[in-house]
Amino acid sequence: MTTIAxxxxxxxxxxxxxxxxxxxxxxxxxxxxxxxxVEHEQIPYRRLGTVILLPAAWVEREPTMPVKRR
Numbered sequence: 001m002t003t004i005a006x007x008x009x010x011x012x013x014x015x016x017x018x019x020x021x022x023x024x025x026x027x028x029x030x031x032x033x034x035x036x037x038v039e040h041e042q043i044p045y046r047r048l049g050t051v052i053l054l055p056a057a058w059v060e061r062e063p064t065m066p067v068k069r070r
Contacts, residue, residue, distance in 0.1 A: 016056055017053035017055060017056055018055075020034045043058065
């Protein structure tokens with residue numbers, strides 16, 4: 001018997017790229033920070049027309065920012 005998680009893992013392909021907004025959410029930083037790093041070529045990226053894509057391997061490898069307490 002297979003679980004739902006196993007079924008989803010086998011039917012959905014692994015993500016290869018993140019858009020800047022999605023990567024910012026994963027990393028816990030403002031999108032503008034990632035745009036700035038792309039402008040200065042400090043992080044790996046691909047450009048598809050006007051869309052900037054960040055490799056999933058890089059996004060998932062980078063440590064996330066700690067959540068600020070209020």
